[in-house]
Amino acid sequence: MSRGTRSGTREEILDAAARLFAATGFKGTSLQDIAGEVGCSKAALLYHFDGKDAILTELLAPPLEALATLDARLAGLGDDAVQLAAVEGYVDLVMRFRREVTVLYDDMPALLQRPAFAGVQEMSDRLLDALAARSPDPAARITALMVLGSVPVVCMKPTEIGDDELRSILTRSAARTLDLRRA
Amino acid sequence: MSRGTRSGTREEILDAAARLFAATGFKGTSLQDIAGEVGCSKAALLYHFDGKDAILTELLAPPLEALATLDARLAGLGDDAVQLAAVEGYVDLVMRFRREVTVLYDDMPALLQRPAFAGVQEMSDRLLDALAARSPDPAARITALMVLGSVPVVCMKPTEIGDDELRSILTRSAARTLDLRRA
DNA sequence: GTCTATAGCCGGATAGAC
DNA sequence: GTCTATCCGGCTATAGAC
Structure with a gap:
């Protein structure tokens, strides 16, 4: 550190x-x-x-770093493999940083404007693109957006089932939403 | 009025x-x-x-009324029919009140505590139940939660396609997420 | 390194002129 | 019915004692 x-x-x-x-x-x-x-x-x-903002910034640093890592990894994949990798990586990311994601979700629009979060919007856009298998089809982009929104909502609610099972259900359901065929 | x-x-x-x-x-x-x-x-x-809160309350009154209407309608349906009706009703509700939903989403946790929104939590729970076809299966409840979260996210983003097509894509994709078979 | 005290700002809300 | 002026409160942040 x-x-x-x-x-x-x-x-x-x-x-x-x-x-x-x-x-x-x-x-x-x-x-x-x-x-x-x-x-x-x-x-x-x-x-x-240094202030309230500094607390938030430090709090969100690890998940943002993880997002950047995912972003870099997805960039190296082809259009076919990228979709499944994006789903799994995104589910994993959100689950690992549940609490931080909850924070982000609360004041999202205002938070994204801050200088500390420069680049987040771009990474989100690329993640959306990956979830849509880089297709320009509006329907594909909409389902990708649905996945982007559906995963955090689940992770923010406390559930009675274990993390491994939750991760599995999320991944499979998201794949269904995207109409993603098995590899 | x-x-x-x-x-x-x-x-x-x-x-x-x-x-x-x-x-x-x-x-x-x-x-x-x-x-x-x-x-x-x-x-x-x-x-x-009468105050800032009063503005918000009046702003959110129409969608809350619509939610109550949907809630009542779903209550009269059987376990089979209720799932599809819930999906269509929810998508329609969110799309009709996009702007208000955006507001609700922003400060949701705090807002739900207010007396003016008593009963909203219960209606949301029943809607979730309907989306899960009233099944107690944890997986069904999780996919229902995913749908609950995915629809607003899409409606909050401005899209280039028309409302009718958007509604259709949302309904079909949500049905896929729920693994809902065609009636 | 942690406290008390306080400055200074901005929020919501009120009183009263017009 | 809309304004100006003002109050009170909570907030972030600073200064300085211990």
Whole structure:
């Protein structure tokens, strides 16, 4: 990690912020709320982070990095293989970062405008393209968009079944939505 | 309508609020923003409405009423017919109230807690149940959830194709997601 | 490294003139 | 019916003591 010091408080703050942001949204969560959850003062938060935005940015860094990795991997695939790989990679990505995705979803339109998230829109567009098997057909692009929206909704709800089964159901159902034939 | 006076300003305010709420979210939109868009003062808004919440409530009343209607209709159907009817009814509902759905989506968790939206959660649950053909199977409930999430995402994005074709694609793709056999 | 105190801003809402 | 002026509150963020 870039910061050598592992104070522990930093992680506590990040964890509390993640929970609160996911529950009540970024705009809906105040520094006071986070401080209360952690058990410290607002000023203490602002010692550890440069501001509310910095907390969010650090929180979302890992999933964004994972998205970039997926993006790069998909770029190297042919039009046939890319669709299935996109489905599996996307489901995996969203499931691994459920909590962060919930945060992102809450204030999405406003968040995407921030400089820290430059490039996310482009990667999303390419992911959509991959899910549509790079077809320009409007129907294909719409079903791809449906998949893009359907996966997070499921992952944001707590479910009674295990992660492995959930992942499997999501992948198969998304493949059906896309009318994706078995390889 | 309950108010006899058709001042015109009221509608202007509702329209501007709808656009802004959809673009930047409910919490992300201030009365000043709305006033600026309409070309009047904050106080003028608060003459016409009892507060920011009242604007939102009035804005969302028609789609909520439509949801209640759909809910009642589905309640009278058998387990076989209900699934297809739910898909078609839901797609139709979301498409008819695109803008309002966008608003709802933005601050959903917080909004659902409000007293004005009592019963919405229950209706959503019943709609989910109908989309799952009232099956208790976890996989069926998950695909139903996927449909619930996929339709709004598409309707929120502007598309180049016409509404009729969009509706048709959405219905067919959702049916595929649910593995719904043709009637 | 964490606190208290406070500055400064912006939000929603009210009072009262016109 | 719409405005101006103002209040009160919560928010982020800073300054400085400990």
